[in-house]
Amino acid sequence: MALQGNMVIGQSGGPTAVINQSLVGAVLAARKHADITGILGAKHGIAGIMNEDFIDLTTQSEEELEILATTPAAGLGSVRLKPGKAECERVFEVFKKNDVRYFFYVCGNDSAETAHIIAEMAKEADYDFCTIHIPKTIDNDLKVTDHCPGYASAARFVALAFMGDDRDNAALAGIKINIVMGRDAGFLTAASALARQCDGDGPHLIYVPERTFDVAQFQADVKATVAKYGRCLVAVSEGISNADGEPVMTTGERDSHGNLQLSGSGALGDFLSGKVKEAYAGESVRVRADTFGYLQRSFPTIISPIDAQEARMVGEHGVNHAVATGEPGSVAIRRLSSQPYASECFVTPLSTVAREATELKDEYINAEGNDVTQDWIDYVSPLVGELPKMGKLF
Amino acid sequence: MALQGNMVIGQSGGPTAVINQSLVGAVLAARKHADITGILGAKHGIAGIMNEDFIDLTTQSEEELEILATTPAAGLGSVRLKPGKAECERVFEVFKKNDVRYFFYVCGNDSAETAHIIAEMAKEADYDFCTIHIPKTIDNDLKVTDHCPGYASAARFVALAFMGDDRDNAALAGIKINIVMGRDAGFLTAASALARQCDGDGPHLIYVPERTFDVAQFQADVKATVAKYGRCLVAVSEGISNADGEPVMTTGERDSHGNLQLSGSGALGDFLSGKVKEAYAGESVRVRADTFGYLQRSFPTIISPIDAQEARMVGEHGVNHAVATGEPGSVAIRRLSSQPYASECFVTPLSTVAREATELKDEYINAEGNDVTQDWIDYVSPLVGELPKMGKLF
Numbered sequence: 001m002a003l004q005g006n007m008v009i010g011q012s013g014g015p016t017a018v019i020n021q022s023l024v025g026a027v028l029a030a031r032k033h034a035d036i037t038g039i040l041g042a043k044h045g046i047a048g049i050m051n052e053d054f055i056d057l058t059t060q061s062e063e064e065l066e067i068l069a070t071t072p073a074a075g076l077g078s079v080r081l082k083p084g085k086a087e088c089e090r091v092f093e094v095f096k097k098n099d100v101r102y103f104f105y106v107c108g109n110d111s112a113e114t115a116h117i118i119a120e121m122a123k124e125a126d127y128d129f130c131t132i133h134i135p136k137t138i139d140n141d142l143k144v145t146d147h148c149p150g151y152a153s154a155a156r157f158v159a160l161a162f163m164g165d166d167r168d169n170a171a172l173a174g175i176k177i178n179i180v181m182g183r184d185a186g187f188l189t190a191a192s193a194l195a196r197q198c199d200g201d202g203p204h205l206i207y208v209p210e211r212t213f214d215v216a217q218f219q220a221d222v223k224a225t226v227a228k229y230g231r232c233l234v235a236v237s238e239g240i241s242n243a244d245g246e247p248v249m250t251t252g253e254r255d256s257h258g259n260l261q262l263s264g265s266g267a268l269g270d271f272l273s274g275k276v277k278e279a280y281a282g283e284s285v286r287v288r289a290d291t292f293g294y295l296q297r298s299f300p301t302i303i304s305p306i307d308a309q310e311a312r313m314v315g316e317h318g319v320n321h322a323v324a325t326g327e328p329g330s331v332a333i334r335r336l337s338s339q340p341y342a343s344e345c346f347v348t349p350l351s352t353v354a355r356e357a358t359e360l361k362d363e364y365i366n367a368e369g370n371d372v373t374q375d376w377i378d379y380v381s382p383l384v385g386e387l388p389k390m391g392k393l394f
Numbered sequence: 395m396a397l398q399g400n401m402v403i404g405q406s407g408g409p410t411a412v413i414n415q416s417l418v419g420a421v422l423a424a425r426k427h428a429d430i431t432g433i434l435g436a437k438h439g440i441a442g443i444m445n446e447d448f449i450d451l452t453t454q455s456e457e458e459l460e461i462l463a464t465t466p467a468a469g470l471g472s473v474r475l476k477p478g479k480a481e482c483e484r485v486f487e488v489f490k491k492n493d494v495r496y497f498f499y500v501c502g503n504d505s506a507e508t509a510h511i512i513a514e515m516a517k518e519a520d521y522d523f524c525t526i527h528i529p530k531t532i533d534n535d536l537k538v539t540d541h542c543p544g545y546a547s548a549a550r551f552v553a554l555a556f557m558g559d560d561r562d563n564a565a566l567a568g569i570k571i572n573i574v575m576g577r578d579a580g581f582l583t584a585a586s587a588l589a590r591q592c593d594g595d596g597p598h599l600i601y602v603p604e605r606t607f608d609v610a611q612f613q614a615d616v617k618a619t620v621a622k623y624g625r626c627l628v629a630v631s632e633g634i635s636n637a638d639g640e641p642v643m644t645t646g647e648r649d650s651h652g653n654l655q656l657s658g659s660g661a662l663g664d665f666l667s668g669k670v671k672e673a674y675a676g677e678s679v680r681v682r683a684d685t686f687g688y689l690q691r692s693f694p695t696i697i698s699p700i701d702a703q704e705a706r707m708v709g710e711h712g713v714n715h716a717v718a719t720g721e722p723g724s725v726a727i728r729r730l731s732s733q734p735y736a737s738e739c740f741v742t743p744l745s746t747v748a749r750e751a752t753e754l755k756d757e758y759i760n761a762e763g764n765d766v767t768q769d770w771i772d773y774v775s776p777l778v779g780e781l782p783k784m785g786k787l788f
Contacts, residue, residue: 011565014562014566015558015561015562015565015566017558020785041787043788044565055787055788057787060787064785065785066785067783067784067785068785068786068787069785070782070785071561071782071784071785071786072558072561072562073558073561073562073564073565074565074566075561075565075785075786075787076565076787077564077565077566077788078565078566079566080566160693160694160695161689161693163694164411164466164467164689164692164693164694165688165689165692167409167465167466167467167469167692168408168409168466168467168688168691168692170467170471171405171409171438171467171468171469171470171471171472172408172409172468172471172472172473172474176688265660265663265664265667265682265683266659266660266661266663266664266683266685267660267664269659269660270659270660270661273659288659288687288688289659289660290685290687290688290689291660291684291685291687292689293682293684293685294559294562294570294682294684295555295558295559295684295686295689297562298558298559298561298562299554299555299558300554300557300558300781300782300784301554301695301696301782302695302696388464388465388694388695389461390461390465390694391414391458391459391460391461391462391463391464391465391469392462392465392469393435393449393451393454393462393469393470394437394449394471
């Protein structure tokens, strides 16, 4: 028999363009289950739960929810808080007090750990309760799943940005460096390769955090590209680090999970621009750097159709699985086929996803560590969806 | 009788998302006129003309041209070159040698000056010749015209970026500063106001180059906004300057027109972030800055429908006018109505547009100099087109 009682759903971490698809998918699925007696939205994730700051999610019309589904960034509000034992106990206490039997947390690997801890507490206390992690991250660095909802829309933004910027760079030749999000994994930066439609199209160089970044090699790579094409468009992950494993550039600020601030600053781009100018000492070169920053994770209308569909699907699947089995877990995506693209959901134990992160496979990065491979393109293309054709006169 | 001979068309300056609509509009119109015997595309504007580096634009299929029309950034290649007298004489010599009777230059006010000089040379030499300036600039700072093709698509990018970023800022409260293009005019930065759909939506503060930027006032404005809304989203034009008229921040580099480099660097955003942190000395605040950079002027698919249509129209009108009258000039747009939106083209003397620039009218900026007015919204809304509705739970 299914668990009977209230459910709480929350969102945590950085935004994605489709994080509300998962929320709406879960809410609409939950409304169909009589065993779920109340649907409580936690404002600002775990922070809202501790304060019993809930929104009743049974009252909105489907029309309102559908507008929310296409709106980027956490509709319930988000939070960046690594809860300690005391906070998790407080959450568990609120759940018991409010007869909460289901907890759905739409988040990445850091906050999945919170869900995991609370699930363990419930088990220990013999409280009938089901916690489900609903995956979201633009970083695509979750384990087990083929890819993560939120990633493909951000990847689409990156690919489109590079397509336009490559035309700009071709029209007014120079060296252009674009800094893309991705602290430890190069998935988003690697998606820039989708901008290429013809020989000579940029990005001409792609640097990901999975490979050590060597400034001298970077300078040499840029000069070689300019010698060949008369210009150079470069994709660089914000998370690149040197041979000592230290970030090449950071503001020094850390979040509550201990992560260094990399985005929301132009420091790395400006540093690399300077290094290119150094390499051309004395020569006049046009060097520019853009840091894509927060736009890439919450740009309205730049949404991969498959991403939107799958984000909805993981929300629905999480709820249906919880009601059907009562088993905690993390919803993951299995790719059934790339051509034509098809996928399905399954549930993996929370312990396989929480805290841990994954990165670009070796076979996705070229030998020189400055580009991606065809295997990568085959993996990522169907997720991002069809891209417009760029017209050219020469 | 119409002038008979070849035409040259070129593109100059920074890209827009619709600059190729104007090119294609002009080319397709020219193909219909028997008096235009050859259609030569100058590669990289004036630079290509001096080198007689032309592309025959009579051979492409309409289908190819339509794909080009939706591709951002100059399809013929662009140039940033302020030609001196010798260069203009060389251009004129090439025109005479190649029996060029029509010259169409798709560019902003700086390069319109080039077209003007060449038109004057032809007149002096009694050479039958017609120069037409076809306007394009994301800055919207051309005189005479109601607005400039290229602007509305960039404004649409800015509005959408702020809509998504406001949802991000609402979900994870903090202070967010976005640096928008606009050296001397705040048109693009002011378009950020279109992101607001409800009370409390950001941007909460908008700073344009038309008003002196005072750091202390900025700090006070941010603190007042945070006190009111618990967060603050700020739009800042890259071109803001202090009471001495000096840019608040620049890399020091200049282009051939003498303009200081403002974009392609995160310097201003990082500087302002630092100033906000200073204002909160001792308190923990989340401050981030993004510099929209080059993305806002060449992002594929983010195109205002009216902008695309008008960019096509100014190209067509320029050619039809030249053939019909032989009179040089600059194509401009007259707004006939805002609700429903309607416009028409007319031609204004080159001298009224060349070199000079315009800026935001006083009535578009609020008294405090940190926001726009309803008059501004009424002006800009129809140009940018319908924007998606953002869904909210609270």
